[in-house]
Every structure is written in structure tokens, then in C-alpha cells.
Amino acid sequence: MTTVLRLLTALAVLAALVVFGAGARNGNRVFLDLGVTLTLAASVLATALGLFRRVAREEAPQPALPEPSTSEPASASELAAEASTDPESGEPAAVGSGAEARPLRLRLPRLRIEPGSLWVPGAAGALATVLTFLLELPTRIPGPVETAVGIALWLGAAGASASAAIYLGKVREVPLPGAPALASGARLLAWLMGVGAVAAALQRWPEGPALAGVHLFVVLINLSATFSLLAYSRPKVAAPPVAPELGIAVLLGSRANPLASLLDTAERQLGIDLRSTWALAIVRRGAEPLVLGLLLVGWLSTSLTVVNYQEQALLERLGRAIDPPLPPGIHLHLPWPIDRIHRFATPMVASVAIGHEEEEGAADAEEEGPENVLWARRHEGQEYTLLLGDGRDLIAIDATLHYRIRDVRAWQYSLQNPVTALRAASYRAVMRSTVDRTLPQALSENVTRLTRQMLDMVQADADELGLGVDILAFTVAGMHPPVAVAADYQAVVSAELGRTSAAVEARAYAARTVPTARALTYVSTSSATAQAAETLARARGEAAAQRLIWEAQRQAPRAFRFRRRLEALEKQLPGHPYTLVDRRFLEEGGELWLTP
């Protein structure tokens, strides 16, 4: 029995190590959970082993001890009887070697599992279970062979656990106290090893909900077991077991069938035999045919295919394509795997980016609306540049090819990667359209004609490869100098505009200056003309007046002169101081002093 327990403990430890390693390698959390389960099982087995060994030592016959010299030597039988007397009950225990052979009567062990002794595995198990949630492990999808080997190992472990359960289930309570609890635990472990096989198969879909569901299921079982270990108290039975009775093990592992185990537990707890209820009986009878029927219907349902309005479907019967392709609607055919359906979004227009691929999380992605393609602003991670015909200049091109699948059979069977073929053909068309041009020629090229030329090239290549596509458009979003020199190209345009602007400004200056000069000249000539007219008019007027006066005064010239002289004096002298000097003063001589 000790050997069996040792072997089981060692197997549990080894299995735990292997399972932990596999879980860490593949990033499979279910494996890690099952590793925790196996570790808990190993700790329970180790506890049971330790207790059992102590029990076995206690039950072994003890050699007689020599009496001290001061007392009379007791008889061997007396010594043996004394040594084997239960100090509590006073009853004689098993008799070992002695004068009389007495029937061996095994005594139940006095040792019990102290409640605190299971806290360590319980706490460690709880912590490990929490860690399986928190650890970030890189997932790895194993190959088919590795998966098959893993499944086989898990099933082998399940078989070993089941064998241990069968063995422990047949061991009686007396040689191994606690055998029923160990058997329950082994049965539960066998089922969990089967779950491990399922998890190994589901590893090929690491992000799927099925694996997450299995992970949650195993975690719940682990938590229940660790809770039982942490909360384990002295049982209320007279014969305390060696192995702890975990609630989850009793619930699911008391019988080979977990469902039967559940019903047994329910009957023990509730006192009701649910098996005898009418509803459960119906469910039990109908479950199997229901599942089988569902499987059959599920398989037959693969004979129906609904092709959406945006699709066409290609039917393959045992590998041969059946013409014509299936149009939108519902179709009946042979079930899988005889008939297989391949769907194609034929009416939809697909696109292939040439030279420019939008990056996720790029700065432009934060702005709403279409992406800006500006010459001088970098709009992709790495520019797609081509060498031009002068062998010196580079040009950056961003384009998009739009196509639609015309023949799904050709699209499916002509090439393995038709989209790659279209992309390569598009890049080639772009290259062929620029190798014989200089940069100014390429930039000033008629874009419509250029894209038409590229489209025709790609269509020709696609037809040659038998892709079965119609190239609908080849749009050039941008064809420009590399971003690093785009500013200089833009500066040339600015300079050209500046040249025109300078001439325009100069003409504006001329348009201002010449008319201004003309205006000033007009003013001066007009002024001169007016002045000349004034001068002439004055001269003519004065001359005419003088002539008229002359003609008038001819009749009495002396009187005219006398009158005019007096008029002049009359006009000037009033209010004007003057000096009157006697003429004799001037004629006869003398000095005249005038003071102001």
C-alpha cells in the first residue's frame, strides 16, 4: 500500500511538472490549471502517504524493552501486553511476538489529519489558480502530430487515473483508511485528464470561446478543491480518514459516472432519489437518441447552402469543380465531405493599393474624412519610388487598382494567390509606364491616358494568367517627386508664378506712371494754354482800349491829358501825405529837407 501511494504521488508530481511545462510552452491556461490540480492531488497523496506510514508503524509489533535491575523482570507476555495496551481504552492491542499466538486485531489509527496541516497546499493551490488568470503567455499553435501525441498522453493519464480509482475503490477501509476519498479524487482526476485531452485539441484555436470555457471549468474545480483544503476540519466520524474528503471529489467522483455521482450526492443531501423522477427518466431515455439525432441532422444540414446576394459559390464534389457556379439563393447538394462550398464575393469591387498602404494608427487616421495626399507631407511609412528614364530622377506613385471577379472558377484554380499576381502586375505596369519618361514628362502627362495605359497592361497580364477578373479602374492618387524634394519642386512653381507676378506688378506700375505723366503734362499744357490765352486777351484788350481812347481823345488831346492827370492825382492823393514844393525853390536853388 505504501508503495502504491508512493507511486501515485510520484506519478502525480511528474505529471504536474510535464503539464506545467506543456502549458508554459504552448500558452495553454487549461494545462496550467490541470497542473495545479495534479499538484493538489500530489499533496493530498503525500499527506495520505505520510499518515499511512505512521499508521503502519503504529500497527507493527513493538519489541519488548528490558526491565531495570531494581525490579523483577516481567514476563515477555506481560511486557508485550503492556506495550500494546491502548493507554486510552486500556484494551489490549495487537499482540506481536510472544509466547501465545493471539489473533491479530488491527487497531484504528489514533492519528488524524490536523486541520492546519492542509493550509499550505490549499493556499498554494489558490495562489496558483489566480496566477493562471493573470499570467500573459505567448500562445503557440502546435502541429497536428504534436496535438495527437498530446491528446494520447492526456488520455493515457486519464486511463491511469481511472485505473488508480478502480484500484482504490476496491481497497477496503481497513488496510487504507481514506481509500474511498482517494478513489473519488482519482475518478475526478480521470475526468479532468479527459478534459486535458479536449484542451489539447482546442489548442489549435487558442482564442476561441471553447478553450476559455474549459479553462473556467477547471478553475472552478481547483478553487473548490483549494477551498475544501483550506476549510478542512476534523470530520465528525469515529474513524477519521487518512485522506481528506474534498467536496468536489465527492460531488463528481464518488462514482465512475459524474452524473451518477451528482445524483448520489443529491440523494444523500436531499434525501430524494432523482433517478426515480419522471422527468429525469424521460431525459435519460431521450438524451442519447436526441444527441445522435442532432448529429445526424447536423451532418445532413451541410447539404443546404445559402449563397448571399453579394456572393457566388463554387461547388466541389469529391474535389471536382461542378459548373456552373451557384448563384445567390438556396441550394441543395450532397453533404460534407462529399460536396464542399467555396464562396466568392463576385459582384463586389475589390481594391489593391499600389505604392501606398494606409497604416493603422497613423496620424491621418485620427482625422476624419479621406486621407490627404500632399506632396510635401509624408503620407505613408515608406515611399514607393521609381527610377525614371533619365536614370537620375525619382518619382513617387500612389495608385489603386479596382477589379471584380468575373469567373470564379478561373479565380480559384488558376493561381494560388491571385491578389498577389494582380498587385505584382500593377507594379510592373507602373514601372513600364515611367521607365521611358523624365520627371517633367511624367508630371505633365495626361493622367487619364496614363492610367488607361496601365489598366490595359494589367488587364492583359490578368488575361494571360487566366485570373478571370475584370480590371475596372486604375486610379492614380498621387504621382509626384519624392517628399524630400517636393518642396523644391513646389518652389519652381512658385518661382514661375513669381515671374509672372513681377511682370504683372511692373505693368501695373507702368499703368500708373504713364497716365500720371500724361495727366501732369495735360495740366501743364492746359495751364500754359490758359496763360497764353490770358496774355493774348489782355494784350488785345488793352490794345483795343488804347485805340478806342486814342481815337476819342484826338478831338481834344490836351483836355484829355489834363483830365487824366488830375484824375490820377485825385485818385492817389486823398488820405495820402504829400509835399508840395514851390517851383521857385527848385528853380532858384536851395535845399529841401523832408522828414518822415
Place this chain on the structure above:
Amino acid sequence: MADTLRAERWLRGIVGGLALVGIAFHATALIVREGEAALVMRLGRPLRAATSPGLHAKLPWPIDRAVLLDMRWRVYEGGHTEMLTRDKRNIIARVFVIWRIGDPLAFVQAIGNAEGAEGKLDGLLTNAAIGTLGSHDLASLVSTRRETLEVDAIESELLAAAAPLALRNYGIEVERIRIERISLPEENVGAVYAQMRAERRQFAARYQAEGDLEASRIRAEADLEAARIRAEGLETAARLRGESEAEATRIYNEAQRQDPEFYRFVRSLESIDALVSRNTSLVLRTDSEPFSLLENQSGK
């Protein structure tokens, strides 16, 4: 109850039978899809290649093992390779190849899968590209003179260099090799950009100078025209003034010629009117009119 049990047994039988048929079918049937071929090996020895689509039979594993191969054409885009042309020009070229499995047995023995095949093809392509493009000038690949372009011929040379090796060594049939891109290495791009910038700046400077020249010419012509117009105006104004002065002088002279004495008298009176002001000191004689009345009749 008996009927129900019988029905259950029938159902179990049907499903079980189907399952057995399915297992047997899966073990012994080989479905070859269109575009595929299956290489059947019996205990490790190649037995046959099933190339026609449909259902084929084989013995169960591990006696017979089938390796399914995708026989369709496949496009592989090689990486960017830097190379030197015959005229010592550094370029980067990218080629793509259209290939498929030509010899299934050789392919499986030499490589086994498409990824491995493309790894081998990459080496072949690189080798062929360096060798072929290295024997041509850059003008064969890019040139503004179309007659010097030899892209098609170069591609044919690439195919001739790589295809036989691919088929012989790897069982790969190469249908065509195409040049997808020709550009310049990153290390040279900086110098190219500098050259492009210098060219562009040259153009920009020229345009700017042309603009300045034109503007200066237009301004100078405008200034000249304005000066000419102003000069003409000054001339005209002076001429007009001169003509009017001359005419006025003639008129005055004519008027004066008529009676010079009278003209002098009238003109003098006009001058006195204009010249005498409040500040002028007047000294008159008693023998001038009308002050002569202040003298007695005898003149004393």
C-alpha cells in the same frame, strides 16, 4: 417501450454505421481537388502521383501516406536586391516570378512546401538578377529613348537563367520572371535628392531672374515714357506761353506804333496807379496841375 428501444437501436446503428463508414472513408479515400495533386507513398516509397481531380483510393495510414500538393501557379515577389549594372550604376531591382510544381516527387524530396520553395527561388532569382542585370547598362532598363530599352529581353534572360535550375534541382516550373520595380539604393537617394533639389533651385532662380528682368524692363519703359510725355508737355507749355507773349508783344507794339506819345502817357498813368502806395512819398511842384492855382497870376 419495445418499439422505442428498437427505434433507439436503429438510430444507434445508423449513426454508428455512418461513423464507421466515415472513418473508413477518411482512412482509404483520397480526395484530390482541382489544382491539386497527391503524391502517394507506400511505407515511405513513392508509389504514384494522382493529378486528376476527384476520388482516389489508397490504403490506410501508416501503409499509404498521401502528400497533397497545390499544383496551381503561384506568384512570388522577391525582395529588393541591390546590384551594379554594366556601366557601374547602383540600382535596386525587384522581380516577381510565376511558378508551380513541375515535378511533384522532386519537389517533395527537395523542398516539401511552398514556403521552402520560395526560399529557394529567392536565392535563384537574386543570383539570376545580379548576373543578368549586371550584363546590361542602365539605359537598357530606364531610358527616355525607347529604342534602347530591353526590359523584355532582360526578363527572357532571367527566365533562361533561373528556370532550368529550378526544375532540375527543385522540381519547380518557372513560367515567367518579371521586373517589378527599379529604384535607387537608400545610400544614393540622398545624393539624387540633392541633385534634384539643385536642378529645381536652378530653375527657380532662373524664373525669378526672368521675372525681375521683365519687371525692370517694363518699369524702365514706363519711366521713359512718362519722362517723354512730361518733356513734351513742358515743351508745349513753353511754346504756348512764348507764342502768346510774342503775339501780345506784337499787339502792344502795333498799338504803340499808332501814337507812341499817347501810348507812353496812358501807360505811365497806369504805372503810377500800380506803383504808388501808402508808403510812397510824393513831392509835387507848385507849377504842376492843379497846384499851379496856388501861385498868383503873375506867377509869383
